[in-house]
Structures are given as C-alpha cells and as structure tokens.
Amino acid sequence: MNVLLVYSHPEPRSLNGAMRDFAVERLRQAGHTVQVSDLYAMQWKATLDAADNLDHRAGERFDPSLDSRHAFEHGRQSEDIAAEQRKLLWADAVILQFPLWWFSMPAILKGWVERVYAYGFAYGVGEHSDARWGDRYGEGTLAGKRAMLIVTAGGWQSHYSPRGINGPIDDILFPIQHGILHYPGFDVLPPYVVYRTGRVEAGRFALIRDELGQRLDRLDTTPPIPFRRQNGGDYAIPQLTLRDDLAPGLTGFGVHLAPAPPQQAIESRSLQAVG
Amino acid sequence: MNVLLVYSHPEPRSLNGAMRDFAVERLRQAGHTVQVSDLYAMQWKATLDAADNLDHRAGERFDPSLDSRHAFEHGRQSEDIAAEQRKLLWADAVILQFPLWWFSMPAILKGWVERVYAYGFAYGVGEHSDARWGDRYGEGTLAGKRAMLIVTAGGWQSHYSPRGINGPIDDILFPIQHGILHYPGFDVLPPYVVYRTGRVEAGRFALIRDELGQRLDRLDTTPPIPFRRQNGGDYAIPQLTLRDDLAPGLTGFGVHLAPAPPQQAIESRSLQAVG
Numbered sequence: 428m429n430v431l432l433v434y435s436h437p438e439p440r441s442l443n444g445a446m447r448d449f450a451v452e453r454l455r456q457a458g459h460t461v462q463v464s465d466l467y468a469m470q471w472k473a474t475l476d477a478a479d480n481l482d483h484r485a486g487e488r489f490d491p492s493l494d495s496r497h498a499f500e501h502g503r504q505s506e507d508i509a510a511e512q513r514k515l516l517w518a519d520a521v522i523l524q525f526p527l528w529w530f531s532m533p534a535i536l537k538g539w540v541e542r543v544y545a546y547g548f549a550y551g552v553g554e555h556s557d558a559r560w561g562d563r564y565g566e567g568t569l570a571g572k573r574a575m576l577i578v579t580a581g582g583w584q585s586h587y588s589p590r591g592i593n594g595p596i597d598d599i600l601f602p603i604q605h606g607i608l609h610y611p612g613f614d615v616l617p618p619y620v621v622y623r624t625g626r627v628e629a630g631r632f633a634l635i636r637d638e639l640g641q642r643l644d645r646l647d648t649t650p651p652i653p654f655r656r657q658n659g660g661d662y663a664i665p666q667l668t669l670r671d672d673l674a675p676g677l678t679g680f681g682v683h684l685a686p687a688p689p690q691q692a693i694e695s696r697s698l699q700a701v702g
Numbered sequence: 703m704n705v706l707l708v709y710s711h712p713e714p715r716s717l718n719g720a721m722r723d724f725a726v727e728r729l730r731q732a733g734h735t736v737q738v739s740d741l742y743a744m745q746w747k748a749t750l751d752a753a754d755n756l757d758h759r760a761g762e763r764f765d766p767s768l769d770s771r772h773a774f775e776h777g778r779q780s781e782d783i784a785a786e787q788r789k790l791l792w793a794d795a796v797i798l799q800f801p802l803w804w805f806s807m808p809a810i811l812k813g814w815v816e817r818v819y820a821y822g823f824a825y826g827v828g829e830h831s832d833a834r835w836g837d838r839y840g841e842g843t844l845a846g847k848r849a850m851l852i853v854t855a856g857g858w859q860s861h862y863s864p865r866g867i868n869g870p871i872d873d874i875l876f877p878i879q880h881g882i883l884h885y886p887g888f889d890v891l892p893p894y895v896v897y898r899t900g901r902v903e904a905g906r907f908a909l910i911r912d913e914l915g916q917r918l919d920r921l922d923t924t925p926p927i928p929f930r931r932q933n934g935g936d937y938a939i940p941q942l943t944l945r946d947d948l949a950p951g952l953t954g955f956g957v958h959l960a961p962a963p964p965q966q967a968i969e970s971r972s973l974q975a976v977g
Contacts, residue, residue: 437750437752438763438766441765471749473748473749473809473813474742474810475712475803475808488715488716489712490713491803526766528750529816529819529881529882531812531877533750533812533816534750534810534816535748535749535813537804537806537808537809538810538813540804541804541808581767583942585942585943586943588943590944590949590957591941591943591944592943593881593942594876594877594880594881594955594958595953595954595955598873598954598955599877602869602874602877603805605869607804666858666860667858667861668860668863668865668867678865678870679870679873679955679956680870680954683867
C-alpha cells in the first residue's frame, strides 16, 4: 500500500519522534511505500487565509469557502495545499500522528486540515439538494482509503475511560475520526493511543513498539469503526437526523455507529437462505 | 465587568465580523470595559514551538511542557504570550468567538490556547499527588471568571441536534467548554450558536442581534453549565473516574454535569432545617 503519515510534533527527539521513525521503518519493511508530511519540519503554514487562493486580490472580501472553491476549481491553490492533496490522492492509507493538546490535535495539524480540505476536494462534493446532501460521511473524494490516528496523551488511561474526568477517548476523538476522516470518505480504523507519556522508559517503549507494530501490520485488514453512511438510508434528508427506528431513544456520538448485526438475526437469515 | 473577546475570523466584512462589532458595542453601552484580541488582525503565531521560550537554545531538545514551565516561571515567555495572559488575568469574562471549522475552533485560535495556556498558568497548577490532582476543572488560575463561546456553523441546527449526523453541538463543544475553559477554572456559560450561516439576510441578522444582545446583557447573571469540580468529592483520585454512585451506570460527556438537585431532596432538607 501507499501510506501517508502526517506527523505533527515539534521535537524529533521525543516519544512521538521515536514512534514515527519506528512506524516508517516497520511499514517499509512490510513492503509499503511511505511518505511523511512532517508539518513542523515543513514549517507548515497553520493559518487559513486569503493567500491560499492565488487569485485573491488585496482588498477583496475573503470568503473561506468560496475562495477555496475557486482556487481548487481553477488550479489556483497555494502550492503547499495542492501538494498535500496529491499525497492524499496517492495514498491507500493515511495516518495522522500527534500529541493530544487540549483534547484535540495541535494547531499546526488543524491548519493542515483546514487548508488541504478544500471546497470541492473534501467538502462541497457531489449533489446538494433536498434529496441528497452531498457525497460525505462514507462517500467522497477519499472513499475507499483507510485512515488511522496515532495519539499520545499525558494523562492516565482511566482519565479517558468511559467515566473518566476528561471524557471517553472515543468521544474526544469523534470530531476528528467522524468529522474529519469519515466525512470525506475514509474508512477509519480504531486509534492507537498511548497514555501517561510523561515518563516512558526503555521497557515501556518496547511494549509500545510491539503494540504499534502489530497495528501497522494489520493496517490493510483491521475492520474499520462502523460509522454509518450518510446516504445509506439511515438518515432523514435534508434534516440529517438518524431514523427513529435506529438506536431508538438514544442520542449522542454513539448512535452514529452501526451496531454489529445481532447473532440471532444472522442465524435466521442463514436459515432462510438454506430454506 | 472587564470583558476579553478573543476573535478569530479572517474577514472583518463577514457575519462574524458584524457580530463582533455588535457585541463590542453592546457590551460597552452596558458599561463594560472591552478588549478584543483579533487573532487574524494581530497575525497571531499559531504554531507552538521552541521560540516561545526565550531561553531555549538552538539544538537543545524542546519539550513543550517543560519549556513552557521554565519560560513562565522565569518571565522568559515570548511577549505575545505574556500579553494575552495579562488580558486573561484582567478579564472578569472571556468570550471566544469563532466559526466552527471541521467541528472545532480554527487553527489560529487553537494555537492561541496552546501557547497562552502555559504550564504553571493554565495547567500544572496546584499540588499534584496521589491525593490531589492539581487545581483544575473548576479550580485554577482563572477560577471565578466567566467564559462563553459564540460560534457560527454552516450546517443546519438539526444536523447538530441530539440525533443529528454531526453529533450534538454540546458534545462537539465539550472538549472546548470542559477541556479548555472549565479546566483552568472558568465558569462556562451556555454557548451562543448560529446555524446555517451561508445566507444571512438583514431580517435574520436583526434576530441574531436580538438574541446575542440578550445573551450579552445577562453575561454576569446567566447560570453556568454545571460541570462537576474535580476536587469537590465527585471523583476518585488519582484515577479521576466519577464515583460509582453518581450518574450510576451512565457514561460519556454528560456524566460530568451535576444534575439539578431533585425537588424532593431540597424539600426534605428544608423540612429538616425547619425541624
């Protein structure tokens, strides 16, 4: 596979740097081709602004969406943006690796998303009408590709557990995994999260390498998180609320995961097929 | 009151710009003193890096936390960071105003948080031991101050409803309201959110001004979101999980809100007090 690793940590001699180096080597040894976007090393411009549209004229009103649309359609995007889009189109799998800072990705990576995810590339794709709300949440430019987060957190795992004070890690990552990755079409694999990163001695790092290595070895076979598809019939359009008969009475991020089919239903279908 | 408005939109001639101008005028007319940090106009440096610690020497290993701690303790922070910290200390209320980009704040504002929220200022405050996990989540440097989000979103309100495809707006904003604002001590007021911002004609803008104006008029009296305090007895320390007898059997962001006291319990306490 072609694998793009988008990496954002300011210090190569860090746990993140060591994990990045390990990941790249492991993937290459497995026969994958790897590109790394090392955002700090690239001095990636974090701030989306009018300069991202090469046709924008000084003094004109800047509209983040419309300027992005124009620049993307007419090949007038800042070259750093276009280069990252080419990498995304090239990749079969994309890994975002970052330290969790204030319960989200670092600003430099958020700015990568905002600038590279152009109108017409990552949003504003497909028919938008009262009957169809675009190709998104499981469809879109990046459909068929896999994505995965590698995240480090200073806090303890229990702080991010279902009743932990920071909130459950799956919910903290939902706006990224669902809103940033599933949205333009990615199949999103479960994240690899390392906790309590303040002190990682050699023995623990060996364990981390083992775990991470196994996750990377299964990059092309791990079942993705079963986020529902927007246009698969589960949502009313255009209000985009989950159908009343699905996850009835429930609310929150969790309802956007399709449940595993109940064993009984599978069995009865098998019986019907046999019958 | 002293009010700090931290504003991040690239175009003053936008809905956000108009709302910002309205908010500043409304607050001043009500007798408040207002400072605005207009991050785009200030060309705020979004990326946290070694240059933020004036004592950092080229070639030395950079540690985001330890360098921040050193710079804060020794008065060796980049001056733009120190200036924002002074504004936060000056303010009685802080408003973060931004467009929701990819289900979070713009990178430039995230970078404001990452750089201004220094170790010793917004985290790493107070005793850290197995018995006490710092002054945070309701305590800390910014305790006693109020904070509120003003957010614009392109999508429809139903898309952000309890069963909407984007996830409930309260959950999308939890990492900000709880993780960024409640964490260093703020009392967090309910957000003011405007949806479907693609087309806002004059009539609708008049409604928005009315709603926003009323929210600003009640800035000092609106009851905050009842996030639980870390050190108020609701959490086990150091694992920081919610006590089993609180919100029993429930999980997710919602358990970190204290329920309104049941009416019956209040009445029985009153009777006891009378008795």
